[in-house]
Amino acid sequence: MSGTFSSVPQVDYSRLKDPSTRDDELTKLREAIFVVGFLYLTNTGLEDLIRRTHDDIPRLFELPDDVKEQCNMIHSPSFLGYTRLGAETTAAKTDIREQYDFGTPGMKDWTDRDPFWQRLEGPNQYPNYPGAQALVDEYIAKIDGLAQDFVHLVAESLALPTNTFDDFKGQMSRLKFVKYPQSAPNSQGVGPHKDSAGLFTFLSQDNTGGLQVLNKNGEWIDVPPIEGSLVINIQQGFEAITGGVCAATTHRVIAPTSRTRYSIPYFLGVRLDLTLKELKESAAHIVQRIPASDDRKKRAVDVPSEFLSPLYSCFGEAHLRNRILSHPDVGRRWYPELHAKYSQQILK
Numbered sequence: 213m214s215g216t217f218s219s220v221p222q223v224d225y226s227r228l229k230d231p232s233t234r235d236d237e238l239t240k241l242r243e244a245i246f247v248v249g250f251l252y253l254t255n256t257g258l259e260d261l262i263r264r265t266h267d268d269i270p271r272l273f274e275l276p277d278d279v280k281e282q283c284n285m286i287h288s289p290s291f292l293g294y295t296r297l298g299a300e301t302t303a304a305k306t307d308i309r310e311q312y313d314f315g316t317p318g319m320k321d322w323t324d325r326d327p328f329w330q331r332l333e334g335p336n337q338y339p340n341y342p343g344a345q346a347l348v349d350e351y352i353a354k355i356d357g358l359a360q361d362f363v364h365l366v367a368e369s370l371a372l373p374t375n376t377f378d379d380f381k382g383q384m385s386r387l388k389f390v391k392y393p394q395s396a397p398n399s400q401g402v403g404p405h406k407d408s409a410g411l412f413t414f415l416s417q418d419n420t421g422g423l424q425v426l427n428k429n430g431e432w433i434d435v436p437p438i439e440g441s442l443v444i445n446i447q448q449g450f451e452a453i454t455g456g457v458c459a460a461t462t463h464r465v466i467a468p469t470s471r472t473r474y475s476i477p478y479f480l481g482v483r484l485d486l487t488l489k490e491l492k493e494s495a496a497h498i499v500q501r502i503p504a505s506d507d508r509k510k511r512a513v514d515v516p517s518e519f520l521s522p523l524y525s526c527f528g529e530a531h532l533r534n535r536i537l538s539h540p541d542v543g544r545r546w547y548p549e550l551h552a553k554y555s556q557q558i559l560k
C-alpha cells in the first residue's frame with residue numbers, strides 16, 4: 213500500500229452488515245482510515261432522509277433576513293444558530309458560506325456552577341419555519357444511529373473491541389445546514405482545515421462538487437458527489453485518541469461558480485471533560501493494540517493537534533477556543549476575556 217492516495221475510497225455499509233462480505237469490507241474500511249482519513253459510505257439506508265432534507269433546506273436560506281436573524285448565533289453562548297454570509301473565518305480568510313448550526317436536542321441548562329466550557333452544550337435556535345425543528349431533530353436522531361454504529365465498525369476494523377471508543381463520545385454532536393452561493397472562480401467556500409472537536413464527520417453534499425482533500429504529496433484531490441452517499445472523515449478528536457495513527461486529513465471547499473451548493477455535515481462530538489492526561493493514557497493503550505506498522509506508530513507520535521496542547525485543560529476548552537476564533541463576534545459577546553486571551557495566543 214503506497215503512502216498516499218489519489219482518490220477517496222468507497223465503503224459499502226450494506227456489505228459491512230452482511231456476514232458473507234463483512235470481512236472484505238472491514239479491510240477496505242481499515243485501509244481508508246489508515247491511508248486517506250476520508251471515505252464514502254454507500255447504501256446506508258438513509259438515502260430517503262438525505263434526499264428530503266436536501267429538498268427542504270434551500271427554503272430555510274430563502275427566509276427573509278429578519279427571520280434568519282431572529283435565530284442568529286450571536287444569541288447563543290453554545291454557538292448554535294444562524295451565521296450570515298461572511299461572518300466566519302478559516303485559515304485567517306473569510307469563508308463564502310451561510311449556515312445554520314444545530315446540536316443534539318435535550319442538553320441540560322448551563323449554570324455558573326458548571327465549568328465554563330460546558331456552556332458549549334445548550335439549546336437549539338430553530339428558524340421560524342413550519343417543520344424546521346422536526347426535520348432537524350429527525351435528521352440528528354437518524355444520522356446519530358448510523359454514526360454510533362460506524363464507530364463500532366471502525367473499532368472492529370482496527371481489531372479492537374467494539375466498544376473501545378464509546379467512553380470518548382460526547383453528549384452533544386453538531387449538525388450544520390450549509391449554503392455556498394455562486395461566486396467568482398477560485399473563491400474560498402471554506403478554507404483548508406481539519407475538523408476539530410469530534411470523532412468523525414458525516415457529510416452529505418449535493419451534486420455540485422467543490423470538496424477537496426489534501427494528500428501527503430500536497431495535491432488537492434477532488435471528492436466528487438456520489439448520490440445518496442455520506443462522505444466520512446476523521447476529526448482531530450479521533451486522531452488524538454489513536455495517538456495519531458488514524459490521522460485527520462486537511463480539506464476545503466472551492467466555492468461554486470455556476471450554481472448554489474448545499475451540504476449537511478454532522479460532527480460526532482467528543483466528551484468535553486476529557487483531559488490531556490486521560491487522553492494520553494488511553495491513546496498509549498489503544499495505539500499499542502492497533503495492528504499498524506511500528507513505522508506508522510512512530511511517525512504518528514508528533515502529530516500537532518490543538519487538543520494535545522497543554523494550554524488547554526480539556527477537550528471542552530480546546531473546542532471552545534476553536535469556536536471563539538471561528539465566530540469572533542459570538543466569542544466577544546459571551547466570552548470577552550477568553551476571546552482576548554485566545555486571540556493573543558494565535559499571534560505568538
Ligand SMILES: O=C(O)CCC(=O)C(=O)O
Pocket residue numbers: 390402407415417423463464465475476477
Ligand atoms: O460543505 C462541505 O462539503 C464541507 C464542509 C466542511 O468541511 C466543514 O464544515 O467542516
Ligand SMILES: [Fe+2]
Pocket residue numbers: 405406407463
Ligand atoms: Fe470540514
